[in-house]
Amino acid sequence: MSSAETPTPRGPVDSSRVPRYAGPATYARLPRLDEVGGKTDIAVVGVPFDTGVSYRPGARFGGNAIREASRLLRPYNPAQDASPFALAQVADAGDIAANPFNINEAVETIEAAADDLLGSGARMMTLGGDHTIALPLLRSVAKKHGPVALLHFDAHLDTWDTYFGAEYTHGTPFRRAVEEGILDTEALSHVGTRGPLYGKQDLTDDEKMGFGIVTSADIYRRGADEVADQLRQRIGDRPLYISIDIDCLDPAHAPGTGTPEAGGMTSRELLEILRGLSSCNLVSADVVEVAPAYDHAEITAVAASHTAYELTTIMSRQIAEGRAAK
Numbered sequence: 001m002s003s004a005e006t007p008t009p010r011g012p013v014d015s016s017r018v019p020r021y022a023g024p025a026t027y028a029r030l031p032r033l034d035e036v037g038g039k040t041d042i043a044v045v046g047v048p049f050d051t052g053v054s055y056r057p058g059a060r061f062g063g064n065a066i067r068e069a070s071r072l073l074r075p076y077n078p079a080q081d082a083s084p085f086a087l088a089q090v091a092d093a094g095d096i097a098a099n100p101f102n103i104n105e106a107v108e109t110i111e112a113a114a115d116d117l118l119g120s121g122a123r124m125m126t127l128g129g130d131h132t133i134a135l136p137l138l139r140s141v142a143k144k145h146g147p148v149a150l151l152h153f154d155a156h157l158d159t160w161d162t163y164f165g166a167e168y169t170h171g172t173p174f175r176r177a178v179e180e181g182i183l184d185t186e187a188l189s190h191v192g193t194r195g196p197l198y199g200k201q202d203l204t205d206d207e208k209m210g211f212g213i214v215t216s217a218d219i220y221r222r223g224a225d226e227v228a229d230q231l232r233q234r235i236g237d238r239p240l241y242i243s244i245d246i247d248c249l250d251p252a253h254a255p256g257t258g259t260p261e262a263g264g265m266t267s268r269e270l271l272e273i274l275r276g277l278s279s280c281n282l283v284s285a286d287v288v289e290v291a292p293a294y295d296h297a298e299i300t301a302v303a304a305s306h307t308a309y310e311l312t313t314i315m316s317r318q319i320a321e322g323r324a325a326k
């Protein structure tokens, strides 16, 4: 479609006319998918599922907590010099209804719902849910783009094998994804890793799968700009998926999560690294593991809402540039 034929995106509710705390919450006060004719460039979608957790439950409420905290976002993003909701249509596609009593069925349901959204031409900005949901999302993305580059922001590796014999859990999605051949093993990085492991073998196994690691301490020592440069070089122009476990942040910046680890990056560092990736071909992304029951004053949900805002901005810039090039 040429730019002349591209309809003007319908943006968020105007907070100078309708107080931002009024009405039901959609992400960033954006229209619902049905309000934009069922078609959008970027679909913000919730996955209220947390049956895959190994410790504190509650991430099933994460998506709605992020939506509530996102009421204060404004339409212009100065850090990326872009108005994400004007450059592309962004809409809230509601929640994927995953079975909380059957993980295998939930994983299938999430993959099928992602197939529908990606098949309609949208990129997905998914709000979790626990980290289990990254596997079906990556499966769906790989059906469309082939094996993708992955940036995984997390305190944890999430490349463990099984928990209590279960293969689909929040500690195992990326091992499954490597086994299934849906990741581009030349361009895999964990960012923000820290904390105790089961053994040194965890690191050896992880490296064999092709992952590079930028630890939380590396970010502290080298700074966000240098880290972003290094990641960008590794990714190149490959289709990129970014998965952000909010526990990549220090518990001071994200107390509301199920498996917190001390010594994490700040929300400023996370946002700055993402801004340094603004030229990447981000095809879809998730923000997971927000568990509002352990949150205070929406600290975690606000950080997650801004994280999704930067990710959405990267995607909308790409969409607008793609249109301009045609």
Ligand SMILES: N=C(N)NCCCC(=O)O
Pocket: 054, 055, 131, 156, 158, 170, 171, 245, 247, 259, 289
């Ligand atoms: N993906 C998250 N948040 N945590 C994984 C922790 C797995 C464990 O309990 O060892």
Ligand SMILES: [Zn+2]
Pocket: 154, 155, 156, 245, 247, 248, 259, 289
């Ligand atoms: Zn984690």
Ligand SMILES: [Zn+2]
Pocket: 131, 154, 156, 158, 170, 245, 289
């Ligand atoms: Zn995780």
